Amino acid sequence: MKTLFKNIKQLLQVRDSGVLKVSGAEMKELPSISNAWMLVEDDRIADFGSMNDAYTGDFDEAVDLNGKMLLPSWCDSHTHIVYAGNREQEFADRIKGLTYEEIANRGGGILNSAETLQKTSENELYEQSARRLEEVIGLGTGAVEIKSGYGLTEDAELKMLRVIRKLKENYQLPVKATFLGAHAIPSEFKSEPKIYMDLVIEEILPEVARQELAEYIDIFCEKGYFSVEDTNRLLTEAKKLGLKPKIHVNQFHSIGGIKAAVDHGALSVDHLEVMTSEDLEILKNSQTIPVALPSCSLFLSIPYTPARDLIDAGLPLALATDFNPGSTPSGNMNLVISLACIKMKMTPEEAINAATINGAYAMELSEEVGSITRGKKANFIVTKEIPSYTFLPYAFGTNSIDSVYLNGKILQHESAKSL
Ligand SMILES: N=CN[C@@H](CCC(=O)O)C(=O)O
Numbered sequence: 001m002k003t004l005f006k007n008i009k010q011l012l013q014v015r016d017s018g019v020l021k022v023s024g025a026e027m028k029e030l031p032s033i034s035n036a037w038m039l040v041e042d043d044r045i046a047d048f049g050s051m052n053d054a055y056t057g058d059f060d061e062a063v064d065l066n067g068k069m070l071l072p073s074w075c076d077s078h079t080h081i082v083y084a085g086n087r088e089q090e091f092a093d094r095i096k097g098l099t100y101e102e103i104a105n106r107g108g109g110i111l112n113s114a115e116t117l118q119k120t121s122e123n124e125l126y127e128q129s130a131r132r133l134e135e136v137i138g139l140g141t142g143a144v145e146i147k148s149g150y151g152l153t154e155d156a157e158l159k160m161l162r163v164i165r166k167l168k169e170n171y172q173l174p175v176k177a178t179f180l181g182a183h184a185i186p187s188e189f190k191s192e193p194k195i196y197m198d199l200v201i202e203e204i205l206p207e208v209a210r211q212e213l214a215e216y217i218d219i220f221c222e223k224g225y226f227s228v229e230d231t232n233r234l235l236t237e238a239k240k241l242g243l244k245p246k247i248h249v250n251q252f253h254s255i256g257g258i259k260a261a262v263d264h265g266a267l268s269v270d271h272l273e274v275m276t277s278e279d280l281e282i283l284k285n286s287q288t289i290p291v292a293l294p295s296c297s298l299f300l301s302i303p304y305t306p307a308r309d310l311i312d313a314g315l316p317l318a319l320a321t322d323f324n325p326g327s328t329p330s331g332n333m334n335l336v337i338s339l340a341c342i343k344m345k346m347t348p349e350e351a352i353n354a355a356t357i358n359g360a361y362a363m364e365l366s367e368e369v370g371s372i373t374r375g376k377k378a379n380f381i382v383t384k385e386i387p388s389y390t391f392l393p394y395a396f397g398t399n400s401i402d403s404v405y406l407n408g409k410i411l412q413h414e415s416a417k418s419l
Pocket residue numbers: 109110113220248251296322324325326327328
């Protein structure tokens with residue numbers, strides 16, 4: 001099946017194969033073709049060019065995109081989409097003056113979500129999570145990473161990871177799974193946190209690896225959660241089982257998590273709201289990609305990741321949602337790119353690069369998705385008629401998406417199932 005998309009106002013993020021991420025000043029460039037065509041053959045991008053050099057080959061169907069733009073789907077490399085229930089009561093409590101930390105200290109926060117998830121059946125958890133996944137696909141996400149970490153017992157962590165596996169099987173977008181058993185210390189281990197780490201490392205992790213339920217390992221390396229020593233221990237063991245680190249660091253404090261991550265060859269370090277110059281230097285000498293989560297900063301009123309410092313130091317940067325019930329109850333990558341521009345002073349080109357090709361890199365998917373490249377998966381967004389691509393982050397809160405495609409097929413009725 002060959003479909004020709006013609007009269008595309010602008011075809012965005014056009015790259016040769018081999019560009020797996022963009023760093024520093026490269027992020028200012030968003031290669032594009034104005035007045036373009038693109039040919040999709042089955043589930044792949046087959047070819048593209050300028051309408052001035054029109055496509056003359058055969059095709060089965062033509063779609064006229066007069067005035068509309070086409071860009072690769074968003075690649076959301078950090079989410080916690082699989083969770084049960086919500087935490088809107090904590091939201092109201094924070095408005096009244098309690099802090100995120102105070103709520104966590106009185107047994108709320110991650111432990112609150114874990115209690116709910118433990119009581120929720122696997123089927124119900126799947127149904128709630130599938131609804132969220134369908135919502136974000138409709139918002140233009142075409143590849144996603146999903147973490148466990150709201151189970152905090154062997155049974156509940158494995159339940160979460162089985163739900164992620166089922167989402168992978170049932171939905172037509174690449175899904176990567178991350179084991180985040182070290183997300184918070186359950187209350188029963190409060191006085192002996194080491195025993196919980198022993199459980200995660202000696203019991204749960206080997207089972208996750210045996211059942212091949214996750215590609216990545218994560219830990220919340222933060223004061224009051226897990227130490228650098230815990231991080232080193234976990235990452236050492238996970239590596240032996242073939243799980244690469246993508247870890248939560250520097251959300252509230254810089255305690256040495258970035259160094260530990262880089263020492264263990266982490267694929268990404270995520271959050272980074274609090275950065276020291278030493279942290280920046282360590283990243284400059286590494287292959288680890290920083291990931292910023294601006295919707296979390298908005299929701300918790302905490303600092304934004306210093307994107308300018310990172311990019312101006314020549315580093316790559318990816319943007320992701322962090323979709324979760326506590327710190328970011330939103331999986332909207334369109335809002336993420338707006339916040340990146342408005343609050344982090346990223347240019348529209350930098351934000352779109354960070355949310356597409358660099359997001360794909362942060363999931364080891366940039367040979368498959370993240371740019372308009374011959375041979376890549378035809379996962380893309382068609383915009384409404386908009387004046388320029390800058391309109392996407394500029395018109396924050398506006399839905400500028402006309403339609404989304406996964407594997408060359410248009411999403412019907414808000415559902416990406418069984419395309
Ligand atoms: N910071 C750690 N984990 C999540 C939030 C967890 C929660 O509050 O439920 C995050 O990435 O923001």
